[in-house]
Amino acid sequence: MLEAISQNRFAVVAVILFGIGLLNIMLQQNLLKKVVGFSIMDSAVFLLLASLGYIEGHGAPIVEEGSANASLYINPIPSGLVLTGIVVSVSVTAFSLALIQRIYRHYGTIELRELLERAKKEED
Amino acid sequence: MSDGKEKSRWRRFAEWVNGDSVARDPTTQYVMDRRPARARAPQELHEERERLRLKKFLGLYPLAASVLCLTLIAILFATVLCIPPFGQPGNPTNNEVSRHYLEYTEEETGATNAVTGMILSYRGFDTLGESCVLFLAVSSVMMLLQRDGNNTDEQTLLRLRREDAIERTHPDNILRKSAKLLSPFILLFSLYVLFNGETSPGGGFSGGAVLGGGLILYSAAYGPEQLSRLLTRRLYDGVRIAGLMAYALTYGIYIFAGANGITVEMEWMMTVIDLAVGLVVACTIYGFYTMFQRGKL
Amino acid sequence: MTVLENILLAGLVICAAAAPLCKRLLATVIVYLAFSVILAVLWSILQSPDLAITEAAVGTGISGILFFLTLKKIRALKGTQDE
Numbered sequence: 019m020l021e022a023i024s025q026n027r028f029a030v031v032a033v034i035l036f037g038i039g040l041l042n043i044m045l046q047q048n049l050l051k052k053v054v055g056f057s058i059m060d061s062a063v064f065l066l067l068a069s070l071g072y073i074e075g076h077g078a079p080i081v082e083e084g085s086a087n088a089s090l091y092i093n094p095i096p097s098g099l100v101l102t103g104i105v106v107s108v109s110v111t112a113f114s115l116a117l118i119q120r121i122y123r124h125y126g127t128i129e130l131r132e133l134l135e136r137a138k139k140e141e142d
Numbered sequence: 143m144s145d146g147k148e149k150s151r152w153r154r155f156a157e158w159v160n161g162d163s164v165a166r167d168p169t170t171q172y173v174m175d176r177r178p179a180r181a182r183a184p185q186e187l188h189e190e191r192e193r194l195r196l197k198k199f200l201g202l203y204p205l206a207a208s209v210l211c212l213t214l215i216a217i218l219f220a221t222v223l224c225i226p227p228f229g230q231p232g233n234p235t236n237n238e239v240s241r242h243y244l245e246y247t248e249e250e251t252g253a254t255n256a257v258t259g260m261i262l263s264y265r266g267f268d269t270l271g272e273s274c275v276l277f278l279a280v281s282s283v284m285m286l287l288q289r290d291g292n293n294t295d296e297q298t299l300l301r302l303r304r305e306d307a308i309e310r311t312h313p314d315n316i317l318r319k320s321a322k323l324l325s326p327f328i329l330l331f332s333l334y335v336l337f338n339g340e341t342s343p344g345g346g347f348s349g350g351a352v353l354g355g356g357l358i359l360y361s362a363a364y365g366p367e368q369l370s371r372l373l374t375r376r377l378y379d380g381v382r383i384a385g386l387m388a389y390a391l392t393y394g395i396y397i398f399a400g401a402n403g404i405t406v407e408m409e410w411m412m413t414v415i416d417l418a419v420g421l422v423v424a425c426t427i428y429g430f431y432t433m434f435q436r437g438k439l
Numbered sequence: 440m441t442v443l444e445n446i447l448l449a450g451l452v453i454c455a456a457a458a459p460l461c462k463r464l465l466a467t468v469i470v471y472l473a474f475s476v477i478l479a480v481l482w483s484i485l486q487s488p489d490l491a492i493t494e495a496a497v498g499t500g501i502s503g504i505l506f507f508l509t510l511k512k513i514r515a516l517k518g519t520q521d522e
Contacts (some may be wrong), residue, residue: 022223027177029222031448035455037215037355042459044207050509051459056473057502058455061478068485073236074229078486079256081248088244092237093244094256097487098265101257102272105347105423106492108497112430115509116286119434123515134196257489335492343488351496358504427501434508 028069030037031071033063049128053114060107071096253340253412262346262415266393269346269415273386273422280382280429289437302437310365321363327355336420337413338351346416350423359430367435373428375439385418392418444484450477464515468506475499 023030035058042055046057079094081140125136226233243260253259261269289302337350361369392414399406432439454474461467475498482490510516 019223023190025227026170026222026225027445027448028228029225030219031452033215033218033222034452036212036218038452038455038516040214041208041211044211045204046459048464050464050513051467052468052516054458057471058458058474061474061498064495065478065481067226068487068490069228071231071234073231073233073484075510076486077229078343079244080488081256083242083254088241089231091244091256092486094260095240096235097257097490098261099268099490100487101261101493102268102324103349104493104497105351106272106275108502109426111502113279113286114507115505116283116433120286120458120507128513131200133440138192138196139280255489290504343492345489346494348489348496351493351501353495355500356502430501430505431508434505434512436484 029066030070032066034063035059047130049118049130049133053111055119056114057107057111060103060110063101064107067096067103068100116128168326226331251412255340255345257340258339258345258416259412262412262419263396266396266415269419270389270393273419276422276426277386279384280426280433282432285429287433287437292341310367314363317363321359325356325360325363328352328359332356332424336416338414339416346419347423349416350420352429353420353424354427354431357424358431361428361431365434370439378425378439379428381421385422385425389415389418389422440484444481447481448483451481464510468503468510472499472503475502478521481511 039057039062041060045051046052056130063138064093073092076090076092079091081091084098118128122132125133127133129135242266246258247259247264248254249257251259251263253262289298294302332349332352332355334349335344335352336346339349340343357369357373392411395406395410398404429439451474454470454477454516458467458474461470475494479495479499480496482488488490507516
């Protein structure tokens, strides 16, 4: 099994990071740390995707003049998918941070327990 | 006469979208004001029961969440050990699609950077969707964080104006001198990365991000009013909308012409799309910064 | 190259595990920025220069600025209050 791990080290690390991010989202009490955990999950998925396109010994997919030989470059498709993903991930992070600012403005705290208590008190 | 009717139709539509702020008749107002009567125990017993319920929930929840997460991680782990080994050329992901992209991207799109050629012409719809996501993100952040005369009270407006005045009279010298030195180079570099996306690493996203970063540095050093003089609200909105529409139009013409066999001279398409994407990304990033910092553009 | 990759991957896991365990929010954000920088270097090693530029500019720079601005607005930075 150790050999399988060392053969697929990027994917294994991506799964570990995904697990860390998921644990943070579910178990943290501070809203800002939940957002950080969400961002870590995003990066884990991008790591897994981009590692699928790598070929040992080949170079970056900038095609030189006249030598359009496909066996000299890595697979460009996962790289393009991840490029879109990174920008969408930062947009989602920015939106979550704006939501946190509004929550703080309204309730005065960003800890989850106190937030629940204050919301319940306001409802009554 | 018709103008009056048009105005009242539009006004009715706008009021329908915005919703009622005051009730339309006295009965609804009475129901809105009065809470429904609930049969409840006296105050202390009720609070005690609520606290106990919250404690039980908060005690059970971490255990259930950890069990769920660890199960999921174990399943993913077992799956990921069975995928094909990393970096072999014979993997199922390296099929004829990537071979076609690498071999024909130079003559079909005119770009030597295979990734840029792929995301702007072969898979251009993905990039169009992602530009729409950026547009939507800035609009939502504006809706959440904008503070203008309509939705803030007098006291907060005065406090914000006072903070702005304080910031204006105490400029940060290190920031100002280094921004004076660095901003021209950053903006020049961002234009270089933008326009050279086809022949070297870079492209719309990277160039737009660096451009946004340069605008943020300038705005942080010299104060946001100086930049607002150049980048007014109308210009900002116009650039965003025009960028997105230019992308959609150009890419639509390209796909339509290609699918129906009409040959159109499309050498400049990639440059236009690159520029549009870069401007949309830069406006997004700068919009995030000003909304977070000041609450208005 | 394998040794460098292994060290960077280990650093990635350590940063991700340590970021939410910090007591102060400022420390969390800074460790998260370190995570982003290591990730940018990893994209370079995986031969994707577009990803490296974009991650360094957007993931580290822009995301960091937004986090710090939010920290200021929720009054979690000591010494920057205007009162």
